[in-house]
Amino acid sequence: MKRVSICGSTGSIGVQALDVVSRFPEQFEVVGLAAGRNVAVLAEQVRRFRPRVVSVASDEAARGLAALVGGAVEILVGDAGSEAVASLPEADFVLAAISGGAGLHSTAAAVRARKPVGLANKESMVLAGELLMGEAARHGVPILPVDSEHSAIFQSLAGHNRPEVRRLILTASGGPLRAVPQAELPEVTPARALKHPNWSMGAKITVDSATLMNKGLEVIEARWLFDVDPRRIDILVHPQSIVHSMVEYIDGSVVAQLGVSDMRGPISYALAWPDRLPLDLPPLDLTRLGQLQFETPDAARFPAFTLAYRALELGGTAPAALSGADEGAVAAFLAGKCRFTDIADLCADVLDAHVPEKVTSIAQALAASDAGRRAVERRVGL
Numbered sequence: 001m002k003r004v005s006i007c008g009s010t011g012s013i014g015v016q017a018l019d020v021v022s023r024f025p026e027q028f029e030v031v032g033l034a035a036g037r038n039v040a041v042l043a044e045q046v047r048r049f050r051p052r053v054v055s056v057a058s059d060e061a062a063r064g065l066a067a068l069v070g071g072a073v074e075i076l077v078g079d080a081g082s083e084a085v086a087s088l089p090e091a092d093f094v095l096a097a098i099s100g101g102a103g104l105h106s107t108a109a110a111v112r113a114r115k116p117v118g119l120a121n122k123e124s125m126v127l128a129g130e131l132l133m134g135e136a137a138r139h140g141v142p143i144l145p146v147d148s149e150h151s152a153i154f155q156s157l158a159g160h161n162r163p164e165v166r167r168l169i170l171t172a173s174g175g176p177l178r179a180v181p182q183a184e185l186p187e188v189t190p191a192r193a194l195k196h197p198n199w200s201m202g203a204k205i206t207v208d209s210a211t212l213m214n215k216g217l218e219v220i221e222a223r224w225l226f227d228v229d230p231r232r233i234d235i236l237v238h239p240q241s242i243v244h245s246m247v248e249y250i251d252g253s254v255v256a257q258l259g260v261s262d263m264r265g266p267i268s269y270a271l272a273w274p275d276r277l278p279l280d281l282p283p284l285d286l287t288r289l290g291q292l293q294f295e296t297p298d299a300a301r302f303p304a305f306t307l308a309y310r311a312l313e314l315g316g317t318a319p320a321a322l323s324g325a326d327e328g329a330v331a332a333f334l335a336g337k338c339r340f341t342d343i344a345d346l347c348a349d350v351l352d353a354h355v356p357e358k359v360t361s362i363a364q365a366l367a368a369s370d371a372g373r374r375a376v377e378r379r380v381g382l
């Protein structure tokens with residue numbers, strides 16, 4: 001029996017993870033759940049999965065949850081609460097699926113407590129990838145990618161020699177605006193940017209997919225997860241999201257992982273690794289798909305991904321500042337405080353003004369992200 005804590009249990013990844021867990025009751029038991037403010041969904045999860053401890057983001061949410069579930073569970077609050085859920089003594093595995101930089105608290109706590117981590121929260125790697133990977137290696141703790149591209153790369157690296165890797169190829173759907181002409185982009189509404197063609201995800205990552213910032217953040221994530229020089233990480237637009245990513249080797253061979261676009265695949269792979277679970281997802285039917293397309297990403301219309309390479313070149317706290325700026329800009333866009341095309345411009349301005357420092361602590365990485373976010377909020381009047 002594997003005992004799991006799920007951080008971000010009320011979100012898109014968290015709900016799908018609980019769906020996987022519920023299909024294999026002899027293999028998984030839920031011991032901790034961490035969420036933000038959605039106490040109605042969390043209360044239902046508490047009733048169904050009976051964790052020992054849960055956490056929520058605020059005192060108000062804790063009162064709301066207590067009113068719904070009474071004394072059925074211990075309720076903790078805030079970042080300290082999600083950290084406690086991620087380091088429960090009885091937990092054998094932590095799924096890190098809180099959105100944004102706030103997710104770093106629980107990821108770092110899990111690694112510190114020497115828990116194997118299933119990492120959906122890419123911002124953890126963007127803010128503090130070098131620190132987290134160093135600490136995980138020192139403790140011998142696996143960080144197993146849940147992000148679909150990184151899960152694909154992890155699977156495509158298995159059984160091969162690392163020095164023989166020539167490059168990583170991250171696929172990108174191109175998002176809901178892939179075919180939209182440049183002149184129309186400033187007028188794109190939040191509703192339009194939130195219509196992802198292939199994946200149903202939280203709002204922040206969906207807007208990031210539309211700007212291609214998601215792919216930029218994933219380049220940074222891959223740089224640290226797989227210890228690969230960013231000059232050997234390429235992005236390839238693939239609108240069908242069937243080839244989840246690829247690894248090219250020095251002999252020219254390319255190993256890829258394919259599957260239907262369903263996050264329960266990579267979630268279950270991380271949960272059960274090194275085994276696989278018999279999931280009954282619809283099979284991949286390539287004859288029905290007919291064709292798979294590939295394109296170069298368009299940096300003129302979607303410059304956000306180029307900022308991630310720049311942040312990696314600047315080094316230190318620059319990726320954290322970029323990530324925080326993006327969180328601020330996406331929130332501003334969704335609140336109607338800036339245009340779609342301002343997101344990349346606001347992020348570029350924060351990066352230009354940022355003076356990078358070497359990342360020596362989680363607190364410093366979080367502070368750099370917060371400063372990036374606040375700089376954007378000041379600019380847009382949030």
Ligand SMILES: NC(=O)C1=CN([C@@H]2O[C@H](COP(=O)(O)OP(=O)(O)OC[C@H]3O[C@@H](n4cnc5c(N)ncnc54)[C@H](OP(=O)(O)O)[C@@H]3O)[C@@H](O)[C@H]2O)C=CC1
Binds near residue numbers: 103148199203
């Ligand atoms: N969705 C997907 O398919 C994919 C997601 N990812 C990554 O996984 C992470 C989660 O994404 P997704 O599930 O889509 O996001 P959602 O917005 O759907 O869910 C976010 C989760 O985090 C919780 N949360 C937010 N802020 C806090 C906080 N301060 N403290 C505690 N909990 C908090 C939310 O709680 P509540 O709702 O209760 O407020 C919710 O449970 C992101 O980093 C994303 O980039 C990666 C690949 C694919």
Ligand SMILES: CC(=O)[C@@H](O)[C@H](O)COP(=O)(O)O
Binds near residue numbers: 199209214215
């Ligand atoms: C499912 C997943 O891993 C997301 O990160 C997804 O890749 C987003 O889609 P884009 O490829 O459009 O960024």
Ligand SMILES: [Mn+2]
Binds near residue numbers: 147148149218
């Ligand atoms: Mn992804």
